[in-house]
Amino acid sequence: MKPIQYDSPNYQPLPGILSPVSIREFRGLNSFDPLSIDDRFFTDMQNMSTADYPALTTRPGYTVIGQAGNRVLGMGVWEGRELHVVFNDGTWRRWNGSDWATHASGLNTSAEWTFTNFQGNLDRVNLIGCNGVDAMRRYDGGSVQGLGGSSPANGKYITTYQNRLWCAVGKELWASKLDNPTVWDSFLTEEGSYRRQMESSRGEQISMLTGSLTKLTIGMPNSLHELYGGLPSDFNTKLITEDMGPVANKATVTQEGFLRFMHKTGIYDYGGGTLPSKSFSDIVGTYLDGVTDQSAAGTDGTRMLFNIPGDKLLVYDPRPGIQAWSLWRGIPAVHFIQMQNKLYVGDAQGRVLRLEGQTDAGNAIAWSATTKPFNGGTIAQKQRWYKLWVVVELSGSMNIHVSPSITGEDWTLVNSISGSGSPQVRRVIIPVAKFTRENWIRVRFSGTGWARIHEFTRQVRQLPLY
Helix, strand or coil: CCCCCCCCCCCCCCCCECCCEEECCCCEECCCCCCCCCCCCEEEEECEECCCCCCEEECCCEEEEEECCCCEEEEEEECCCEEEEEECCCCEEEECCCCEEEEECCCCCCCCCEEEEECCCCCCCEEEEECCCCCCEEECCCCEEECCCCCCCCCEEEEEECCEEEEEECCEEEECECCECCCCCCCCCCCCCEEEECCCCCCCCCCEEEECCCCEEEEECCEEEEEECCCHHHCEEEEEECCCCCCCHHHEEEECCEEEEEECCEEEEECCCCCCECCCCHHHHHHCCCCCCCCEEEECCCCEEEEECCCEEEEEECCCCCCEEEEECCCCEEEEEEECCEEEEEECCCEEEEECCCEECCEECEEEEEECCECCCCCCCCEEEEEEEEEEEECCEEEEEEECCCCCCCCEEEEEEECCCCCCCEEEECCCHHHCCCCCEEEEEEEECCEEEEEEEEEEEECCCC
């Protein structure tokens, strides 16, 4: 029997169909013009992280390791191995990795504490703290006691530089005697104490002190200064800028020699030699409204975290080639401290949190990421949407919404999927039939539980301009 053969149709390809455009590198949050930013950015993100860059992953969760009162007033680490926390119930408590012990009580219930480690002529390294109201205190590995001597009771922002303790008393900068943390009023020798009133054209008080091996950085709410030298006779201060400064001592973080600080006009970085710059944070400028003296900053050793009161935690990943921002919610941070490669957070509910795991104290983390409005070769060009898909791993659930608008909340749910206990990489189709002739579309991925987005791909046909 002779088989019947048919000629295969040979259709000409439709003009304008583009090869699939895949995004496999996600660059975080971008608040610039949504029609003009790179495809790799998101116009909104909540609780997603660049830790697994270039993929996008749900942020780490937290474990509650302690709670007292309803606000944390300060956090310090002694010898890199004991966490010390002051709560607004007036207690100073120590966490040694397994349990808490109360070392002081009856402290002021609103003044915030700063801490530094110092030995000098003491028997061993002490954790020394102050809050500007109570007398300075020190912890020597066994108990908390008054620092004593002539230490100022109203000193704030304790730090170390050139083997001296330094603090701020209003507009005045105070330093202890060389290697002697209890003597602050001896000025007869080069090893003696030091005081200086810091000048400010706005009449501001000191709001930040941080010491390093080579200099002491002094901040006021709208100015920045540096002090150099090793002895009182050659201590020399230099004005860096009178245009911006740290809103609070806890709103600063130092990493790899760079100081980042929060000001009401943005987040600035300063490494010396040039004026502070906020160019690295301009990309999230619209999210920075609300910076106050209750803002806080910290680092986990890689990322930097900047809290804006009102449940906004902006996270910056400074690694070369990444330099991306994320927005986290659900962590009402007021203080940060790093100990043994773990980040601890003191929050506005009196809790001490340790960032780890995939849940917030056992509760699934809600997350979302909103793409830019994707369009054709030019913004004005019409196009036909053929296919959209995302490659993702899930242990929770995910909803996919699509919008034909540049901004707004006119979202349409087009797909919902659930993950599994052992997440597998999977391709998820995004239906586009309803939006096939739209000029541009946005996609919002949202869900609860752990997720990792590997790829987002679109395929369209470019239509004539006329």
